[in-house]
């Protein structure tokens with residue numbers, strides 16, 4: 492927790508009132524104490540370090556509310572096969588599970604810390620990290636522990652999610668495995684998990700299996716989230732509504748009825764546009780269905796080796812804007828306030844007085860350039876808890 496005055500901000504977005512030009516932000520002990528015009532900076536702030544933004548636009552730090560950042564190995568062959576159009580069989584999640592199980596704790600910690608550091612370099616200040624490449628109780632707990640430790644090393648606000656229900660491991664009986672996932676919930680809680688997620692889809696877990704796992708997770712005090720309606724329409728969005736999940740993610744096959752139900756139940760709709768590109772499904776229209784139904788939207792990277800090898804929130808935001816058709820403000824809100832809502836946090840995603848001192852300096856004097864200028868480093872500096880990092 493640090494104190495910092497960010498001065499000479501070209502345009503300041505706080506999500507409380509209009510953008511302030513030539514602005515300043517005062518962070519005291521990691522918390523936003525004051526924002527306004529630089530010329531109105533209060534006197535008597537004491538001996539607080541100053542950061543000159545050099546006219547850069549400043550936004551609240553990005554909240555990446557859906558990642559699978561703990562893995563080992565590569566899915567290079569899947570990628571090469573997919574883009575060559577050759578007849579190939581994807582190695583899929585099971586190959587990543589094998590490589591992750593084969594890696595040592597220290598190897599996983601180094602790989603994960605590197606990824607989270609890269610996320611922070613692109614402006615992420617809060618990240619959700621799922622397990623899901625261990626698929627035994629012991630391995631899953633280890634991945635949750637790695638995620639928490641890596642988050643600390645990368646200086647990111649990190650929350651972890653137990654995703655034992657990612658896929659049924661090869662050679663396992665489904666019913667036995669679902670029992671094991673349910674039986675592992677206390678260990679996941681002990682390992683610091685705040686959330687339980689289920690990949691509910693054709694080829695993954697059924698509605699009944701998801702309902703059982705998530706209902707039990709709630710009894711253990713975990714918050715609920717779901718991979719829903721990604722590969723097919725299964726009714727997962729309606730289940731997310733029934734269970735009052737914090738977030739339903741993907742939603743490529745969502746219907747207008749589903750979208751209205753999600754909005755009414757205050758389930759955040761998390762968009763992961765990098766997956767639509769990377770998997771070459773090229774499905775984008777669900778974003779506007781969800782927006783038009785009044786859903787709170789979040790944007791996340793879904794950082795994972797097979798379908799979204801991407802640590803950059805600006806890249807995900809550019810796709811949400813340009814491919815999914817969201818306007819600039821909707822996109823920026825979804826990447827900040829929306830992610831916060833998906834994690835049920837009110838202290839992040841905005842820069843109101845009392846918010847966490849997490850912000851990004853954009854490599855431009857206008858925040859819309861994060862979306863409009865492709866292929867560059869969109870963020871020049873990230874501040875977490877009032878500590879400037881990188882640059």
Ligand SMILES: [Zn+2]
Nearest residue numbers: 557559718793
């Ligand atoms: Zn995912």
